[in-house]
Amino acid sequence: MIPMDATSCFTLRESRDLACAVYRHADLPVAELEERDFEGGEFKLRPLETVRDRTALVLQCLAGTAEVPLSERLVRLLFLLYGLRDAGALRRIALLPYLTFARKDRRTQTRDPVNSRYIAQLLEAAGVDRVITLDVHNPAALDNAFRVPVDHLSALPLMVDHFATRLHDAQLTIASPDIGGVKRAQIFRELLEARLGREVELAFFEKRRTKGVVSGDALVGTVKGRTVLVVDDLCATGNTLKRAAEVCTRVGARAIYAAVTHAPYPPGIVSVVADPAITGVITTDSAGYHFGPLPPDGAGKLTVLSIAPLFGEALRRMLSGKPLAPLLQHWPVVEPGG
Numbered sequence: 001m002i003p004m005d006a007t008s009c010f011t012l013r014e015s016r017d018l019a020c021a022v023y024r025h026a027d028l029p030v031a032e033l034e035e036r037d038f039e040g041g042e043f044k045l046r047p048l049e050t051v052r053d054r055t056a057l058v059l060q061c062l063a064g065t066a067e068v069p070l071s072e073r074l075v076r077l078l079f080l081l082y083g084l085r086d087a088g089a090l091r092r093i094a095l096l097p098y099l100t101f102a103r104k105d106r107r108t109q110t111r112d113p114v115n116s117r118y119i120a121q122l123l124e125a126a127g128v129d130r131v132i133t134l135d136v137h138n139p140a141a142l143d144n145a146f147r148v149p150v151d152h153l154s155a156l157p158l159m160v161d162h163f164a165t166r167l168h169d170a171q172l173t174i175a176s177p178d179i180g181g182v183k184r185a186q187i188f189r190e191l192l193e194a195r196l197g198r199e200v201e202l203a204f205f206e207k208r209r210t211k212g213v214v215s216g217d218a219l220v221g222t223v224k225g226r227t228v229l230v231v232d233d234l235c236a237t238g239n240t241l242k243r244a245a246e247v248c249t250r251v252g253a254r255a256i257y258a259a260v261t262h263a264p265y266p267p268g269i270v271s272v273v274a275d276p277a278i279t280g281v282i283t284t285d286s287a288g289y290h291f292g293p294l295p296p297d298g299a300g301k302l303t304v305l306s307i308a309p310l311f312g313e314a315l316r317r318m319l320s321g322k323p324l325a326p327l328l329q330h331w332p333v334v335e336p337g338g
Contacts, residue, residue, distance in 0.1 A: 007319060008049065008089070009057045012076050014068040018097065018288040018308065019059040025312020026319075028057075033080075041072075045080045052088035057315070061288030062100040063264035070100055074119075078126040085127035093130040094123060095315075097286035097307055098262050103137045103234075120145040132314060134286055134307060135233050135261040151324055153314055155261040155284050156188050156231075157331035158305050162282060163229060163257070164195040170227040170255075173201040177232050177244045188231045188259075191330070201226065205244050224252040234262035235283065238272040245277040255279040266291050273298035 008031040011019030023030050032048035047056075060077040064070030077094070084092050104115035116138075123131065124147060132151045136142045139152045163172075174192065176185035182204050193200050203221020230244045241258045248256050259282045263269035266289070273281050274295045284305045294302060310327065317324055 006053075007055045007057060008047070008051050009059075010047065010080065010084070011059045012045075012073075012080065014065075014073060014076075015059055015061040015288050018061060018285060019095075021306065021308035022059060022095070022311040022315070023057075025309050026315040028315065043076065043079075045076065045083055047084065047087055050087075051084055053090045055091040055093065056084045056089040057093050057095060058084070059095040059097075059311075061098060061286070062096055063098045063262075063287035063289070065289060074100065074122075078122060081123070081126035081128055091129045092127050093132065094128045095311060096131060096133045097284075097288070097311065098234075098264055099131075099133045099136055099142070100264075102142060106141065114145075116141055117145040120147075124148060132311070132318075134284075134311075137233050151314070151318070153307075153310060153324070154187075154328050155286070155305065155307060155310070156184075156191060157327070157329065158284070158307075158310065159231075159259045159261075159282055160188065160191045160195055161331050162303065162305060163259070164192060167227060168196060171225070173203050173221060173223050173226045173228045173253075175202075175221065175223065175228050175230045175244065175248070176204040177230055177240045179204055179206070181232055184233065185231045188229070195330075203228070205247060219247050219251065223248050225254055227255045227257070228253045229257045229259055232258075232260045234264065235260040235269045235272060236265050238268040238270075238275075241272050241278070242275050245275060249277045257282065259283075262286050263291070269302070270294060270298070273302045 009023045009028045010031050010033050013035055020030055034046040034048055036044040058080055060073060062073055064073060081092050101115035101119045107114060128148060130149050134153045135155055136152060142150060174185050174189040176182045185202060189200050189202050201222050203223055206218035228248050230241055235241060245256045256278050257280045258272055258278055261284055263283045264287050269283060272278060274297055281302050284307045286307055314324055314327060
């Protein structure tokens with residue numbers, strides 16, 4: 001248990017909107033931080049309150065924008081963690097809704113890098129004691145990369161709640177856009193079956209990637225005449241989701257929805273929204289920014305779920321010594337006797 005009155009909650013300005021919402025849901029005040037910019041891209045980050053012998057939380061969105069590229073966001077996070085350690089913070093916990101570089105978690109070619117391990121080593125070198133993140137690409141690989149505790153939250157219960165209240169009478173199939181995501185789709189299916197009280201079909205698509213070129217369009221499972229929910233961890237270019245929708249349309253699906261936790265590159269998710277084969281798109285605000293104006297043919301098709309209540313509840317539980325596991329099962333969380 002970590003006393004809430006011995007906790008300092010920081011954020012960097014590029015992540016302030018999301019961080020303030022998270023801390024508000026956790027009933028925690030935002031600590032003041034001096035952020036000064038200098039010529040040539042240098043900067044200074046200084047806590048404006050004591051952190052000695054306190055637990056310091058830092059929320060940073062590691063999805064780059066034109067204004068604050070990914071590399072700058074990462075360096076600013078590392079410098080703040082270093083600074084908090086030097087200022088005497090007893091513990092340093094990084095809240096990373098979208099953990100960058102996590103997709104490259106194994107070697108597939110000679111001399112391939114393992115970026116997920118490198119990002120873990122950078123964070124640990126900066127003094128992080130714990131990481132809380134959301135729907136990483138491969139949780140097992142990330143656990144192996146880190147030597148400090150990592151809590152994996154999931155937006156799947158949020159998405160299940162969204163669909164269960166809107167498509168409760170539809171004949172549903174949960175689909176993974178590739179074999180690697182079948183486990184994620186299976187978890188989604190089990191959560192949805194428990195919520196609806198009936199069986200839901202499962203399907204998956206073939207996908208091969210060679211030198212950046214994606215191919216393969218085989219489909220395993222029943223989608224004809226059904227409403228298909230294509231579930232994935234993130235949407236980068238949107239090509240994988242659009243390929244899946246094309247195959248579903250060709251074999252006679254009634255409706256196709258895309259459900260992805262992360263949209264770190266807005267043009268990618270916008271292209272999915274604009275695809276006429278896709279009925280609706282569900283994502284979260286884990287990237288920490290707004291997606292801007294949508295094309296006319298995509299109006300009303302995009303729903304962005306807030307992760308602030310999820311992360312806020314996770315913080316409340318962590319600081320009070322309660323388990324985080326119930327957050328992976330259903331949303332909203334109902335305490336026993338509540």
